Amino acid sequence: MQKTLDSTGKQSNSNNVEQLIFRLLSKIASTYNLNEQVRYKFVKDQFTYVGKLLSYDAYSSSKDTLEIAARIKKKLVSQKKTDIALSFQELEAKFNKQKILKNHAALLEFFFAYYLEQNKYESTSNKNSLNFYSQPFEPPMVNDTVKNDVIEKYSSTEKIHNLFKNESNTDLLRNNQRLKPTFILNETYILRELIYAMQGVDGKLFQKDPKDMQSMVLKVDMERTVRMMVLRYLESGWFYTRLRRFLSTYNNNPSAGLVLQAFCAYISAELKEYHRLLAVLESQLGDKDEGTECSNITLRRLLVWLEQPLERLKFLNIICDAVRDKKGGILLSILFTYSKYGDPNKAALVKSGLAKCAIPIRDMIIEWICDGQIRDIHEEFFVGFNNSIPNERLWHDKYNLRKSQIPSFINEDQAKKILIIGKSINFLRVICNEHKQIRALATIPEIESMLDQKSDSQFQELIDNAYADTSSYLIEILLKKYKLLDHFNSLRRYILLGQGDFIRHLMDLMECELNKPAQDLMFPNLQRLLDKAITETNAQFEPSYIISRLDVRLLPPSPNDMGWDVFSLDYTMDGPLKTVLEVSWKNLSEKLDNSKDMDDVISANEQFLDTIISQLLLDENSKEIAKELRTIFDLIVKMSDLCEQFHKIALGESDARKQFKEKFTEDLDEDQKAAMDNAERKRYHGEVKPKIRNAKNQLSILKNSFSEMVKNLLEALKNHPNESLRFLSFRFNFNEYYY
């Protein structure tokens, strides 16, 4: 007795459970008079099972000593053993004072369980009237030698382990199968293991599936109901591992865009929340070493608690799959779609993520509309730019909208405005050399105002204000500093020949120069003539900044070109004016008053340009008409040639007659006179008259074809889509001369 307690004191902290079990088995076996062989087999068989059963040692008593004691007393009273109950109460008080015992409640539980089981067993065995069960607890005489023998044989832990190893798998299996009905795993122990499994950590009961290293699988067989619940938990372990894998792929990955990285940060935050939850659970489960274990938490209860976190985890997985390899606006659009999810919890989950992921794009927008800067190495912003475009094409070509990258919560109109704002800033800065900060942002708009524009107009207002400020400033600069209107005006006058006297004078001056072959043209001469034309006409009253822009340009000549073919009058453009390049007048001046930004100016300009081109019969529709017109012009030219020829004939005839009159003087005799007269008549009828007849014929042909062509032209003009060209037909035929 004393010896036993001594060893208890010494070894209480060491892990000698196995040894104790072995001793227990030997002791029990030795109390029955089994022969050595049977006893050996018994110990060997039972050791594995009992050892396994008791090695799941995560026991914690939820009940306190008083409660169990009360249950024992109640049981005794119910069995009408009141006197025993009273004695037990006395003993219980003493028992609780024993400080050397750590686990009073567990000991009482042991007694209670033993007592109940034994009573049940006795009652059944009594029914069966099996005589050797009737008093099974009266220990026979202990055979000391046998006992010592067994202990000596198997006492060392090492030997016990060998016993384990030597046990064949089939034996183990047989044991397990035979004993399964009573094989109950401690629930707290399962829970503790599950908390590991839910973080994708291998434990004793659950381990990663070696096939995909993602899902967790059971290593121990369990009851069906327990297994169903456990599988639910393990699913979350799989979700967790997948999210971790997603993070490890994209987090801090330089090729992933800023938005995707923001998304990763959001996922990590969610996982942190999940870790916190698990930590709380673990602390709730308590620590067996500190004796704070608590079995209040059951598998089923925890499953209810974890319902929502698991759903979140699952949904996050779905989203992660959706946004894999996406970036920028596309990713935001996908998240935005998910934020409309029917389940308000999930929608809120996505919304909070979207708010975090949209921050990089929001910052880009703000930087763009305030500074005109783009810092977007991953091409995530919906405004793209091309550095290879020269500054002259800055407005038209340098910046463009990436339609696919516009997040779906920003509509196209806003995106266009955003593009124009930044473009205007760059235009002012690069082309106009205006470095004034147009709009200093007082407050950065809330991210929610961008995502939920129906309920918050802050973002919309920001865009609108910035748009209005920037555009009006740009137009002001263009009109005041660069005198856009004046330039439009002068272009109309000089290029579109609006200023009649100047062009007339210039053409008169240059006529003989331009009639030369193109190779012989002298550029300085032409320039001199231009200057002369300017100084001699009303053009001299124009401001010098306009005059200085007028210039002569020669196209590269080809061999047979006349000067006319290569000459062109140029209105030199630089700076911002180059962007507003060709002019349309009538609509333009009206539209300019209404125009809000430079794109409006340009589109007004282009519209008028189209009109001019179509009215000049240069577009596709008018090709036929232009051809006919050209034929008519050819006819007119032929007509004028004919006139010239006829004129020559007439002049020749008149000269001939003059000569004839000079020779035909009075001092000639009659014969001579008659001869000359004859020769004259012969000349006239033989030479001149056929020429005149010929000319007459040609004239009539020309006349017929001309009127034919004109009629065709008028017909074609009548059916022309352009209204003003239809009017032209009436103007040609105002006196109904042609038909």
Added chain:
Amino acid sequence: MSDNLSVTREAMDAMQIIEEIADLLQIGLDKETLSICVRLIENGVNPTPLAHSILNLKRECARLAASSAISASD
């Protein structure tokens, strides 16, 4: 040394009370088995399965003893 002695005395007292309880409840376990059980429980073994398995073991032993006795008598 006196510490050790006092610990031993305490342990003996505790064991004394445990034996009394066991007697009271007619738990048919001898001192040694009882002390092993106490140590097991103090080491954190779940008491209810322990109780059940001890009873099971006893039953199994009784069965084995009976069968060996029968075979011996044969």
